[in-house]
Amino acid sequence: MQSKYVIVGGGAGGLELACKLGRKLGPQQVMLVDSRLYHIWKPSLHEVAAGTLDIHQEGLSYQMLAHDNGFTYVYGAMTALDSAARQITVAAITSEGGETVLPERCIGYESLVMAVGSTSNYFGVPGAAEHTISLNATEDAERFRLTLLKLLTRAALQKGSQQGAEGVDVVIIGGGATGVELAAELREASGVYTSYGFGHLDPIRDVRITLLEGAPRILAPLPERVSGAALKLLNERGIKVVTDCRVTAIAHDHVAVGAQTYPSDIVVWAAGIKAPGFLATLGLPTAKGGQIEVEGKLQVKGVPGVYALGDCAQCLGADGKPVPPRAQAAHQQADYLLETFLRQARGKAPQDKPYEYRDYGSLVSFGQSTSVGSLMGSLRGFSWFVEGFFARMMYVSLHLLHHQAVLGTIRTGVLAVARFLVKRATPLVKLH
Known part of the structure; x- marks a missing residue:
């Protein structure tokens, strides 16, 4: 197999690049490799975990996206890179019974883009890998949702039969956007669950x-006003927030912070990310966190024809600091490489300016009705604080803009209307 432009990883940045490039150059020149069959916008995984978003309705088939956007889709995980021969290896796909469905494949390229995202960083905390769930992918979010349903069922039966009133203890480690959004979404969902067969449970108690x-405040990278508003909303929802604490160990029934312990039935790890471990085996230069080191134009240092974007790439900004691992950074990098490759394809001179990250602000969801955040102004260091319904609509628009990039304007509009109608004809949470 051979393609001029091969993109590994169908996350926010990689998929947008494949779709936009495919619409311009066609499936003979653009190829996307991914180990999953369908795509979901990663910032919405907390909704999947809470049951307020159904992955079977939300997921977008890569095969469908490839057909509609003019790129070739290859199903499988990348396992090796031969940068001298400009070739990657994609693992075989086997069935549950061990039967080979797709053999191991080798794919040649002229330009390769690594966009494989990130995974959880447990920082060596004992028990973290064994006793927590991290929202890295759809299967993680689904595992959390199903586990929570089982725990709610058990607690409701115990309380209904007067065998006990233990309830369910959920501990979320990490007060960044993922942890905060999951906590708020779970609180909203818990109130809905009590209306659908868990009536014996009080959603707060x-x-x-x-x-x-671990930091002195939640949402530490964001302005203090955003952090304060988020803390107020969490407190109003009966969520216990503990800052300035370092988790020292995790067991099957509790989380230890030094001598203090917190009982837990289910634990979510949202305290940090790192690059996927297999990147260190590819012979590419990597930073301390495992990310691929790239130059200003997103080309991997010292490796011609290989680029990287998103969470798996360490790209330094104008201030010398790494670009933050955010969806907006991956989106901007995808657009930068789109221009780079289109210039190559049309025989034009390469871009003069290196990639420059622009921070447009951050929004944090607090359920289906409100959000908080900050929007960056054109003046350096100036931002607007936003909250409530307006912030929620802006948060939703970010998801729609991603869909517009991969589906087009008309289909995104139809999809938005369809989801609006489905939510009014089905339960507010997924119950099975």
Whole structure:
């Protein structure tokens, strides 16, 4: 197999690049490799975990996207790179019974883009890998949702039969956007669950949510006003927030912070990310966190024809600091490489300016009705604080803009209307 432009990883940045480039150059020149069959916008995984978003309705088939956007889709995980021969290896796909569905494949390229995202960084905390769930992918979010349903069922039966009133203890480690959004979404969902067969449970008293953060405040990278507003909303929802604490160990039934312990039935790890471990085996230069080191134009240092974007790439900004691992950075990098490759394809001179990250602000969701955040102005260091319904609509628009990039304007509009109608004809949470 051979393609001029091969993109590995169908996350926010990689998929947008494949779709936009495919619409310009066609499937003979553009190829996307991914180990999954369908795409979901990663910032919405907390909604999947809470059950307020159904992945079977939200997921977009890569095969469908390839057909509609003019790129070739290859199903499988990348396992090796031969940068001298400009060739990658994609693992075989086997069935549950061990039968080979797709053999191992080798794919040649002229330009390769690594966009494989990130995975959880446990920082060596004992028990973290064994006793927590991290929202890295759809299967993680689904595992959390199903586990929570089982725990709610058990607690409701115990309380209904007067065998006990233990309830469910949920501990979320990490007070960044993922942890905060999951805590708020779970609190909103717990109130809905009590209306659908868990009537014996009180959503505040019996579904106890604790958020642990090592920094002095939650949402530490964001302005203090945003952090303060977020803390107020969490407190109003009966969510216990503990800051300035370092998790020292995790067991099957509790989380330890030094001598203090917090009971837990289910634990979510949202305290940090790192690059996927297999990147260190590819012979590419990597930073301390495992990310691929790239130059200003997003080309991997010292490796011609290989580029990287998103969470798996360490790209330094004008201030010398790494570009933050955010969806907006991956989106901007995808557009930068789109221009780079289109210039190559049309025989034009390469771009003069290196990639420059622009921070447009951050929004944090607090359920289906409100959000908080900050929007960056054109003046350096100036931002607007936003909250409530207006902030929620802006948060939703970010998801729609991603869909517009991969589906087009008309289909995105139809999809938005369809989801609006479906939410009014089905339960507010997924119950099975």
